[in-house]
Amino acid sequence: MQARGAWTVPGRAGGAAVAGPLAAAADPKAPAVDAGAVQREVTALFDAHRRPVLRYLLSIGLAIADAEDVAQETFLALFNHLRRGRPRTNLPGWVFRTAHNLGLKKRRLVGRARAASGLFGDPRQAADTSLDPEARLAVAQRYERMCAALRALPERDRFCLSLRAEGLRYREIAKTLGISLGSVSNSMRRAAARLQEADR
Amino acid sequence: MLRKRRHVRDGDLLLLASRDLPEARALAAHEHLARCAACRTRLTRLESLITTYSEARQSALDPLLPPSEPARAHLRDAVAAASSERPGRVPGWTLPVVLACAALAVFAATIAIARHSRPGGRPPVASANRRDVPDPSLTPGLADSRTRQDLCPPAAGSGPARVSRQMALAVFRAHGIPAPRPRAYELDHLVPPELGGATARENLWPQPYKGLVWNAGAKDALEDRLLDAMCSGEVSLSAAQRALAADWVAAYRKYFGANEPLVEHLAFLKDEPWQ
Numbered sequence: 001m002q003a004r005g006a007w008t009v010p011g012r013a014g015g016a017a018v019a020g021p022l023a024a025a026a027d028p029k030a031p032a033v034d035a036g037a038v039q040r041e042v043t044a045l046f047d048a049h050r051r052p053v054l055r056y057l058l059s060i061g062l063a064i065a066d067a068e069d070v071a072q073e074t075f076l077a078l079f080n081h082l083r084r085g086r087p088r089t090n091l092p093g094w095v096f097r098t099a100h101n102l103g104l105k106k107r108r109l110v111g112r113a114r115a116a117s118g119l120f121g122d123p124r125q126a127a128d129t130s131l132d133p134e135a136r137l138a139v140a141q142r143y144e145r146m147c148a149a150l151r152a153l154p155e156r157d158r159f160c161l162s163l164r165a166e167g168l169r170y171r172e173i174a175k176t177l178g179i180s181l182g183s184v185s186n187s188m189r190r191a192a193a194r195l196q197e198a199d200r
Numbered sequence: 201m202l203r204k205r206r207h208v209r210d211g212d213l214l215l216l217a218s219r220d221l222p223e224a225r226a227l228a229a230h231e232h233l234a235r236c237a238a239c240r241t242r243l244t245r246l247e248s249l250i251t252t253y254s255e256a257r258q259s260a261l262d263p264l265l266p267p268s269e270p271a272r273a274h275l276r277d278a279v280a281a282a283s284s285e286r287p288g289r290v291p292g293w294t295l296p297v298v299l300a301c302a303a304l305a306v307f308a309a310t311i312a313i314a315r316h317s318r319p320g321g322r323p324p325v326a327s328a329n330r331r332d333v334p335d336p337s338l339t340p341g342l343a344d345s346r347t348r349q350d351l352c353p354p355a356a357g358s359g360p361a362r363v364s365r366q367m368a369l370a371v372f373r374a375h376g377i378p379a380p381r382p383r384a385y386e387l388d389h390l391v392p393p394e395l396g397g398a399t400a401r402e403n404l405w406p407q408p409y410k411g412l413v414w415n416a417g418a419k420d421a422l423e424d425r426l427l428d429a430m431c432s433g434e435v436s437l438s439a440a441q442r443a444l445a446a447d448w449v450a451a452y453r454k455y456f457g458a459n460e461p462l463v464e465h466l467a468f469l470k471d472e473p474w475q
Contacts, residue, residue, distance in 0.1 A: 035283040039276075039279050039280075039283065042275075042279060043272070043275070043276070046272065046275055047268070047272075050268055050271065051262065051265060051268075054261075054265050055257065055258065055261045055262070055265070058261055058264065059257070059261070064264060064265075064266065068266060068271060071271070072271065072274060072275055072278065075275050076275065076278050076279065076282065079279045079282060080282060083282075083283075136263065139256065139259045139260050140260050142256050142260075143256045143257060143259075143260035143261075144260075146253055146256060146257075161250070161253065162257075164218075164250060164254075165250065165253055165254035165257050166254075169218045169219070169220055170214070170215055170218050170220040171220050181215070181220065182211075185211035185212070185214060185215050186211055188211065188214045188250075189209075189210045189211040189214065192210060192214065192246050192249050192250065193210075195249045195250070195252075195253055196245075196249055199249065199252070
C-alpha cells in the first residue's frame with residue numbers, strides 16, 4: 001500500500017504544543033488561598049450537585065427541610081475544606097461522602113419518627129405543577145412500586161443503589177460508604193434483582 | 201490457551217459497566233462477552249433496570265425539591281460569614297500571583313464540573329499517562345492516497361488488513377513491549393483501512409484490552425460511526441482521519457455524545473486480538 005506520507009495532526013506540527021484546555025489547567029495540588037475564588041468554586045459545585053445531593057438525602061430518609069439543612073452544611077464544609085487547601089481530588093465524591101455522613105447524623109438527631117415520612121421522599125407532596133396531577137401520580141406510583149420492592153433489602157443495598165442512581169461510580173460508592181468494592185457489587189446485584197421483580 | 205467458559209456473574213457485569221472491574225477480571229469478562237449473547241443481554245438488562253430506576257426516581261423526587269435560588273443565597277451568606285472569621289488579607293506584592301491562581305482554580309473547577317455533570321462522569325485523565333490513545337510520537341497516524349470515492353460504499357467482507365508478523369513485532373518493540381502476550385492486545389490501525397488508513401508503523405499501535413475504560417470495542421464502534429458519517433457526507437474523509445489520529449476518545453465523546461463508552465460498545469469487537 002502506498003503511503004502519501006504522514007499527514008500532520010493540527011497542533012503537533014513542528015513540535016508545537018499539543019496542549020488542549022486540560023493540559024493548561026491549574027495544578028490541582030496548588031492550595032487555593034483566595035476566599036473569593038474558593039467561594040465561586042463552591043457556588044459552581046453547589047449548582048452542579050445540589051439536586052443530586054438533595055435527592056440522595058431524601059432517599060436515605062430525611063424530610064425535605066432537613067435534607068436542605070444538610071446540603072447547606074455540606075457545601076459550607078466544602079468551602080472550609082477548600083479554603084484550608086485540603087486535597088481537591090474528586091470533589092463531587094467528597095461532597096457525597098460528606099452529605100452521607102452528615103445526613104445519617106441528622107437522621108439520628110431528628111429521630112426516625114420525623115424521618116419516616118420521607119423514607120424515599122413522598123412524591124405526592126410535590127409543590128411543582130409542571131406535570132398534571134395524573135401524570136405525577138403515575139410517576140409517583142411507579143417509583144413507589146420500586147421503593148416497595150427495595151424496602152426488604154438491607155439499608156446498605158439501598159444506599160448503594162441510590163448513589164449509583166445519582167451518578168457515582170462503584171469505586172466512589174465504596175469510598176463514600178467505607179466498604180469494599182466487592183460489597184458494593186453484592187449490594188447492587190441484590191438491588192437489581194429486586195428491581196427486576198418490581199418491573200415484571 | 202483454552203479458558204473454561206463461565207458466564208459472567210451479575211455483580212461483575214455491573215462493575216464492568218461502570219468501568220470498575222479489576223483489570224484481570226475485566227479482560228476475562230470481555231473475552232466471554234464477545235462470544236456470549238446471553239451475558240450481553242443480561243448486561244444490557246441490568247443497566248437498563250438501573251437507568252429506569254434512576255429516571256423514575258428523578259421524575260418523582262425533583263418536583264419535591266425546593267427552588268435553588270434561596271438556598272444559593274443562604275449558602276452565599278454562610279460562606280461570607282465563614283470567610284470573615286479570618287479575613288486573610290494578602291500583602292500587596294502577592295496579589296497578582298493570587299489572582300492568577302484564583303483564575304486557574306476557577307478554570308479547573310469549571311472543567312471538573314463539566315466532566316461531572318453527566319451521570320457516571322469521570323475525572324479527567326492526565327494526557328501524559330493515557331494508555332487509551334497512542335503516543336503521537338510513535339503513532340501519529342498515516343493515510344494512504346485513497347479518496348472518498350474509493351472507500352464508499354464500504355466493501356463488504358474485505359476482512360482486516362494483514363499486518364506481517366515482522367511489522368507487528370516491530371510496532372510492539374517500538375512501544376516498549378518486547379514480548380507481547382497473545383490475545384492481550386489488538387494491533388490497531390489508528391486510522392482504520394476502511395477510512396483510508398495505511399498499514400504502516402506510523403499508523404499501528406498495540407491497543408491493550410487491559411485498562412478498559414476506552415477499549416478496542418469503543419474504538420471499533422467509533423470507526424463504524426465515522427465511516428457512515430463520511431459516506432453519507434456528514435464529515436469529510438480528512439476530518440474523519442484527523443479526528444481519529446488526534447484523539448479518538450475525544451472524537452467518540454463528540455460523535456456519540458457520551459462522556460464514557462456506551463454499554464453496548466463494551467463488547468463490540470470487530471477486529472480480532474493479536475496473537
